[in-house]
Amino acid sequence: MKNSRRKFLSSVSMLAATTALPLEAFAFNASKKLSVVLVGTGIRGITFWGKRLIDQYSDIIEFVGLSDINPSRLAYAKTYIGTSCPTFSDFEEMVKTTRPDLVIVTTKDSTHHQFIIKGLEMGCDVLTEKPLTTDETKCQSILEAERKSKKNLIVGFNYRWSPYATKIKELLMNKTIGNLVSVDFNWYLNTYHGASYFRRWHGNMNSSGSLWVHKATHHFDLLNWWINSEPEEVFAYGDLEFYGKNGPFRGDNCRSCQHSSNCDFHWDINQDKFMKALYVDHEHEDGYIRDNCLFREDIDIYDKMSAQVKYTDNTTLNYSLTTYSPFEGWRVAFNGTKGRIEASQDIPYLKESTISEAEKHQKEMTQTDQEDLSFESIIVHPLWQPHQTLAVPMEKNGHGGGDKRLQDKIFRTSDIDDPYGRTAGIRDGAMSILIGIAARRSIENKKTIQISELTDLKPRKQRS
Structure with missing residues (x-):
């Protein structure tokens, strides 16, 4: 147990993506399990960051508190997760009473900053679900709070950890197509999953920051990681024309x-x-209604989105997000000085699927370690040569197998070097949302937005 807990706390330092901290920087009694509190008992909180932690890591983790503003849902969450810990309506009271090692934040996006900042100020490491926050002002406040606190903040990005996404990273790292020049990325949300965002609080800009932030933060993090550079400027279009x-x-x-x-x-x-x-x-x-009408008139986010992003290494990205596609899936193409890579997931006319459109999102969110393997293709087309088709193992459960690999890295295998650099911290979280925030500002102001103008975090050409 002692070694397992040390490994976890060491991984918190690595995931923070700042300077490496010695284990002595963490105040803990190695004879005890890691003490964890969770704030926000919605579906992602009680399943992935709740029940799954109990099921898979109870030898090194114990919940010491749960918090939510809804008392009866809080009671349900306690039972569902399978913990006997106390519950609290007041977050600060919970932290003062339980003195946790780690705070996990899974509240509404627009409130992430409140609990992240307060958790850091109260001497805790913090793990937050994506997105980091919803606008540049809150992002700046989080950056400043982490610097002052000498504690660590990590962001729960999972898409990087899927075997399929990792294979793409490997090909790019190995310069399979030479130096990267441009990227085309298109994400399609179907009329089941896409519509669900407009039923919920996500349909209001003040709550979610729009799908430019809530959903696209996943995509922009993947792209930043694949491209291995950081965004410099953004120009975007967007509108609400369907919902x-x-x-x-x-x-x-x-x-x-x-x-x-x-x-x-x-x-x-x-x-x-x-x-x-x-x-x-x-x-x-x-009063939170989960099945609101997706045609209600107070919806003010975009349902079609398109952006161009220029990176500091001069790579250009063409990005689009569609929220009412007949199918759920995505495509990406990388153009390099020596060829092209094409990859896609769940495009129905490219490969027959046994999963219906209605089931796709449910499958993606399912938390199970039972293998559900298939093989998906990646096309590598060198200049002057025939293309090659690579068959890559792919899982459907848990965000393409990324969920379990992310948690295993944090809690089980943090001492094993990761050649693909999949660990993500506060800088990664900020750079992913800043693209979406810049896209919003570009639409509002009808001009190109410089990432460096949004916060004091200046884009670097390449991660160290």
């Missing part, structure tokens, strides 16, 4: 809507036992 006020009709929520018989997007949350137990049964406490 929100554009709908043909609207109701209070899906379950009671008078248009349910003729709405293609109708979803009865009461038919999903888990979602009903986690959300519907507790909405009387705080």
Whole structure:
């Protein structure tokens, strides 16, 4: 147990992506398990950062507190996670009472900064779900808080850890196509998954920062890591043309809507036992409705997005995000001085799938260690030569197998060197959201936005 806990705390230092800290910088009693508190008991919090930690790492971790503003959902979360720890409505009281080693933040995006900053100020290391935060002012406050605290902040990026994404990184690291010149990246959200964002608080700019931040932070982190450079400037377009006020009709929520018989997007949350137990049964406490109408008029985020990003090494990125595609998947193409790499996932006319469009997101979010392997292709096309097709192992569960590999790196294998540099810290979290924030500002101001103008974090040409 002593060695396992030391390995974890060492990994916190590495994941922070700052200067390496000696183990002596962490105040802990090595004879005890790592003490953890969780704030925010939504679906990601209680599953991936809750129940899975109990199931897989209970020999080195113990929950000492859970916090949420919704008391009845908090009680449900405690039972679901399988912990006997106390619960708190007040975050500061929880930290003062339990004195945890690690705070895990899984609240609404726009409140991440509150708990990150307070956790650091109160002497805790902090792990936050993506995105780091929702605007440049909050980002700057987080950066300053981490510097002052001498504690560490890590961001739970998981896409880097999927075997498929790692293979792309390997090919680029090995200069398979020479020096990188440009990248084209297109992400397609289907009418099940894409629509779900517009039912929730994510549909309001003040809560999510728009999908430029909440969703695209995943994509921009992957791209920053693959390209191995940092963004310098961004120009973007975006609009709301499908959801929100554009709908043909609207109701209070899906379950009671008078248009349910003729709405293609109708979803009865009461038919999903888990979602009903986690959300519907507790909405009387705080008024949070999980199945809001996705055509309500107060939606103010974009449902179509396109951006150009110039990196400090002169690589250019063409990016788009579609939120009402007939299928869920993505494509990426890398152009280099010696050829081209093409990769894609779940494009239905390229490979027959056994998973329906309705099931795709559920499969991605499923937390299970049972292998569900398939093989996906990556095309490598050198200049002047025939293309090669590489068959790469691929998992569907847990974000392409990235979820479990991320947690294993943190808690089990932190002492093993990672040649692909998949660990991500505060700088990575900031650079990923700053692209999305810059895209928003570009749309608002109709001009190119310099990343260096947003915070005091200046882009570097290449990670050290």
